[in-house]
Amino acid sequence: MTKAEIALALYEKVGGFSKKETADLVELVFDLMKNTLGSGENIKVSRFGNFDLRDKRQRPGRNPQTGQPINITARRVLTFKPSQILREALNPDRAAKAEAMGSSSNVDEKSTP
Amino acid sequence: MTKSELINKLATEKNLTKSRAELVVNCIFDTMTEALMREEGIEIRGFGSFTVRHYPSYPGRNPRTGEVVPVPPKRLPFFKVGKELKVTVEDSRKNGKPIVEGRSEGDGDGVDSPAPTT
Numbered sequence: 001m002t003k004a005e006i007a008l009a010l011y012e013k014v015g016g017f018s019k020k021e022t023a024d025l026v027e028l029v030f031d032l033m034k035n036t037l038g039s040g041e042n043i044k045v046s047r048f049g050n051f052d053l054r055d056k057r058q059r060p061g062r063n064p065q066t067g068q069p070i071n072i073t074a075r076r077v078l079t080f081k082p083s084q085i086l087r088e089a090l091n092p093d094r095a096a097k098a099e100a101m102g103s104s105s106n107v108d109e110k111s112t113p
Numbered sequence: 114m115t116k117s118e119l120i121n122k123l124a125t126e127k128n129l130t131k132s133r134a135e136l137v138v139n140c141i142f143d144t145m146t147e148a149l150m151r152e153e154g155i156e157i158r159g160f161g162s163f164t165v166r167h168y169p170s171y172p173g174r175n176p177r178t179g180e181v182v183p184v185p186p187k188r189l190p191f192f193k194v195g196k197e198l199k200v201t202v203e204d205s206r207k208n209g210k211p212i213v214e215g216r217s218e219g220d221g222d223g224v225d226s227p228a229p230t231t
Contacts, residue, residue: 001148001155009144014136025127025137030160032122036114038201040210043114048142049190053202053212076206078199080163080192089150090165090188097185 003027037078049082116142149190161195 003026010022017025033051036043043051054077061072088094116138124134145163148155155163165188173184194202 001145001153003157006141006144006155010137010140013140013144016133025123026141028126029119029123029138029141030157032119032126033114034160034198034201037198038205040205041114041213043119045116045119045142048116048146051192053205055206055212074206076202076212078161078194078202080161080190082190086146086149086190087187089146090190094185094187 003030045083047083047085049080049086052079052081053077054079152188157195159195159197161198162193164191164193165189166191 004023007019007023007026010026011017011019014022033043037051037053040053042053045051056072056075056077058074059072060069062069120131120134120138123129123138124131127134129137145155149163149165152165154165168187168189170186171184172181174180175182
């Protein structure tokens with residue numbers, strides 16, 4: 001799936017926008033997210049997941065091909081942590097099982113319509 | 114930044130009502146979720162890509178009792194940062210910007226508070 005396909009879905013599901021407008025909206029949403037992360041700010045998208053920045057210190061590493069020791073320089077990385085809802089959406093059987101077994105696990109039941 | 118802050122920014126920039134902007138943002142993430150549910154990858158150029166990874170069952174442990182419990186196989190979304198965003202993120206570190214946990218004070222004026230000099 002590409003931005004163009006997301007824009008098309010938006011055009012079909014939310015009325016009142018032209019195709020050009022939905023394409024612009026999708027573009028802008030990802031640009032806003034990029035700019036936010038580029039200013040060092042994390043993003044939380046409820047129901048979907050969090051985009052978290054992490055600063056990594058310099059650490060020793062190895063070239064996996066040659067085994068030669070090298071320094072891995074300090075850097076900032078971006079990680080995506082999927083929400084519980086997204087994780088359950090991808091594992092419907094597991095979510096159903098956890099629900100049937102009661103609330104013993106950390107899987108809080110969220111209704112998926 | 115939270116989803117509602119994203120919605121507000123979108124509403125401001127595109128002159129939309131908040132409820133309309135909310136529909137748009139929710140629809141985008143719902144569409145992406147549906148794609149992942151179909152095991153369809155998502156590729157947003159300049160931002161990154163999402164794929165679904167399969168993890169086999171493995172013996173796990175109940176951390177409280179130490180009891181061995183089988184962990185069933187699962188599918189998890191995996192995000193790979195795009196090249197452009199990767200560089201942007203690293204540049205923010207090089208420019209001395211600290212990582213902040215949301216609460217957009219500088220509200221998109223593009224001007225940040227002075228970077229710490231240490």
